[in-house]
Amino acid sequence: MTFEDVREKAIRAWAEFEADERRLVLVGTGTCGRAAGAEELIEAIAECLPSLAPDAHICEVGCLGLCYAEPLVELRGPGLPRVLYAGLSPDDAPALLDGYFGHGDVRHDRALAVMDGPAADGIPAFDDLPMIKGQLRIVLRNAGRIDPENVEHYIARGGYAGLAKALSMSPEEVIQEVEDSGLRGRGGAGFPTGVKWSFCRRAPGDRKYMICNADEGDPGAFMDRSVIESDPHSVIEGLAIAAYAIGAAEGYVYARAEYPLAIERLNKAIAQARELGLLGDGVMGSEFRFDVKLKQGAGAFVCGEETALLASIEGKRGMPRPRPPFPAQRGLHDCPTNINNVETLATVPVILERGSGWLAQYGTERSRGTKTFALAGKINRTGLIEVPLGTTLQQIVFDIGGGVPDGKRFKAVQTGGPSGGCIPAAMLSLPVDYERLTEAGSIMGSGGMIVMDEDTCMVDIARYFVEFTQSESCGKCVPCRLGTRQMLGILNDITSGRGRPEHLDLLNEIARAVKLGSLCGLGQTAPNPVLTTLRHFRDEYEAHIEGKCPAAVCPNLVSSPCKHTCPAGVDVPRYIRCIAAGRYADALDVIREKIPFPGVCGRVCFHPCESKCRRALLDDPVAVRALKRFAAERGADRPARQRPAPKTTGKAVAVIGSGPAGLTAAYYLARLGHHVVVHEREAEPGGTLRTGIPPFRLPREVIDRDIQGIRDAGVEIRTETSVASLEELLNDGFDAVVLACGALKGLKMGIPGEDDPRVLDCLSFLKQANAGADPGLGKRVAVVGGGSSAMDAARTALRLGAEEVTVLYRRTRQEMPAAPEEVDHALAEGARLEFLTAPTAVRDERDTLKLDCVRMELGQVDASGRRRPVPIADSRFELEVDSAIMAVGQQPESVAAPGLETDRRGRVQVDRGTQQTGCEGVFGAGDVVTGPASIIEAIAAGRKVAAAVDEFLGGTGDIDEVLAPPEDVEGLAPLEEQEERRRVQPRLRQPGKSVGDFDEVELSYTEEEALLEASRCLRCDLEEPEEE
């Protein structure tokens, strides 16, 4: 039989397989599919299929690349669209098959896409799926569409036509074709493949070897595994073409032992190829002879490096050797050898079959063609994709990958495995090609792409990669063997609280030395994760050196993520245990050890602790804030313990501003014995707590009670007192001044017509309304913005009688700074939210206001990790309102004093260590320094500045208080719970109805509810420390 005969027979077989009348069940059984339960699913299908569709067959196919949706099943029947179903369990099988084959019902709720055809019955076409749309599947041309163990499928779809073409050309012509295509090594280094082949071709020697490197060792990479499992012949054909080009008669595939299914399929494919005369003596009846053997790796990452790989094939330890001589001259058994990656070889047949120009039309100038990527980590649609080179990271992560799950913020994407680097949000517009990735400090690598979010610690990631490369280092050369160990040691120190500032420069130095001095690619690239994280995430390293892991990950720094994340360090698990034990007053004391505002925080803290709560991995985060409220209310039933008055120091401190930052600083300074006088411009203390937050969220009595506690500590608060000059204060007998005047100046959008008197600044509006005045908004109100203030303004407007309140936000709901529950309340109370909308002008129409608005779409990701909204052309529309409230941000009012520096956003500059401004004796804390932030951050700033001022005044700076009795944790352990128990939601006064008054909306927990919620805490702080 000639190849032509084989081909014709294959085409007939394929036509039969594809015939419309056939009833087929195609199940993806790559390793991913199996891990997701495909084998059990097939068993269930096999059981019920014969009775539902006796002539139907089950065919196992490879991987379509939608791993997140596995197990995947495609059903085909006469007259029916071919439908792909996702995420099936064995129980789903009978109903699904009965529906499809029995009644022609394509069962929409499980349907993902229509294959090989247009959309039908509301099910989108496969090629239109967001994950598939941006892809160009060349290497993956057959994956998931053919039976990988049926060679006829491969041949019918053009398989081995490339080899036939190659055999009709001279080897030099074949090499030229591959060179012209621009194909570069897909294993990671990106060396031009054709050129590499020519080196081997030209090398003198009768015996040459062609090797396929299938040792895909990069953790996070599974492209090669998938290609081999789904389309093994593509690799064999590529090998044969390459062997012909270089003049080799013997070949190997070196596959890692961790891929048993790939090895099994490859062995089968090799046997089939031999049978058909596609391998062996006289390939396709020509003079060319070539055969392939399989060699299994034995678990050594370094064997992915070509000289180590060769050593392994020769039966030795996988240690690299210096080059030159290169394998092309002296490789396996000292003979000229060419080694190529799986993906490179799988691309070769297409280049020969369709000509070099076909591939070269895709990609960028120097990076032609496509590249597969294994998308994994914190991404919604994990899987295997193939895109033209030059596609941006943003397109890959957000459009194709579907972005980051659970509303978390994108932080970085790691490319190139342990040899690569982490690319931050600011660089997401980077087109993916060899040069651009290298410029960014990373490398293309084999194609692993791991997405990381706000809960990933970048220092821990660097440590993780160095731990890996250090253990995989073969040990032959000193820079790698010792250098990786040193880097690991330093990184372990930093992540365990033993880090010192000098470590960062030392780490940098060692990293560079390892990069320059190592013998092979493993050592030369091992420092990359360290260097890129130092470059792009230095602030995380510095935070660790100061004892904080911002992502709340590092086990030796973080006792419990909630406590660690709280800016003030409130001992959350401890007060929850007090509540659970019925000791409410103790719970309140634990809270008061860190913050003087338990009541306020119990109402309106934005609870960063909850965003890191580990309980969320099981069901919902623990309701830390609501429990704090419960403790603040119930704990106050027992009168506060009398504490001994501190010894007076004779020093006096003036605090300007009675918001959370100022009053917290005042409290701690008074507790240390200083005479503290708070100067407040308004009639009542509290700052933005009182003026900016409405009573239906934060009742005035709660503010007053907390402030009384601060007064009781000896703080004098002078209201209606403005400060004209800081110098005067210092001359007036104060030894230090703390500036804590907040960020009260509303920002303007800068659009025409904004100065109309009916356009109100949000903070001014809220101040009036919270004082009981009615600014007279009219019936139709627009609120521009998406933060807490915007939500407060909207809900206040509704209470003042507005009938239509429309909130305009230029991004999407997920990106709103306001807490999700606040947005829910606003919606429940009747506000309408228009996302991706922004006003461009305000026009005075005498009786009304007209807002010109435009619709937005999300464009490039900016440095904050969010996509920048971009106006959509021709989308303008008009909104007619009676008034508008601008809630687009705030900045500090101008503060002028000699020596005081502010930045262009009006923020007062302070020394990072001493908290002092440029003016001697004048300190800054809270929003006036940071710009608008949260209450708890302001309180934390107040603590920090109090310590700093105390030190300045000659004290120790130790503000820690012990208020609660010591805790005995003997016999207590972390909670090991496997059952889901959802969060106890705080009840609302009038759920779902719009409210007319300003009374508090949320109700406190009952005792039963609090005990139940407190019992959900996992007690992470009681976990034993991890062994290193």
Place this chain on the structure above:
Amino acid sequence: MPPHATATDDRLAAIFARYAGQPGDMIPILQDVQAVFGYLHRDAMSATARFLNLPEVAVYEVATFYTQFHLTRQGKHRIKVCQGTACYVRGGRRVMQAVRKKLGIKPGETTADFQFSLERVACFGSCALAPVMVVDGKVYGGMTPQKALELLEKLE
């Protein structure tokens, strides 16, 4: 000397019979030996050296270089917790912690009753289903500490 010495010799001979005795056969032979005996014991390594006509240290250095090879007896159930990047980022560290605690051994060790062996593996290539655990060759995706413990309990 292991108690079943003669049976060992027979089984080793059956393995060697499949090979020409070239140096390049070293790793495949050791892989076959481990597949039969569960690990590479001293006598098997000596026999391999003799068959390949190489010094014993040549076998020993290969056996100790590659992580696939075990030089001590393994447990009935082989638990491999993936600590590859995707698995790590998606909580694989805590899965390993839970398994370590439950079995009472460190990665690379076997329980005293030879029921379980625990290994950390860098990547199984099932990253899209992270975190992954392989039990007796079967790949399980979407692991949590709770699910891992449930799986182990089913084996006991």
